Amino acid sequence: ERGVAYPALSYTWGGSMHTPTASFPRVLLEVTENLYSALHHIRCHDRDVTLWVDVLCIHQQHPKEKGHQVKQMDDVNAGAEDVLIW
Secondary structure (H helix, E strand, O other), rough: OOOOOEEEEEOOOOOOOOOOOOOOOOEEEEOEEEEEEEEHHHHHOOOOOOOEHHHHHHOOOOOOOHHEEEEEEOHHHHHHHHEEEE
16 A cells, blocks of 8 residues: 655755745744745645655754664655655
8 A cells, every 4th residue: 555645855955954944734944045936836726735755854963863764765765756956
């Protein structure tokens, strides 16, 4: 049985961290300028978009979990229906 189809986003951090704020339903997150730009260009105004983004999908304040998840990024990208490069 196949899980949810998802595209993954691979991007350079670039720019300063914590500059723009990305708004998601019920959540505001500070992200890099480059990630903000990617999300802004990828978004759809008329429907939700499922997208795997490392800094959003990996718990950044939990070092043990982050280390474990970073090791699985090759599998995440291999399992994605598309990998978007930004």
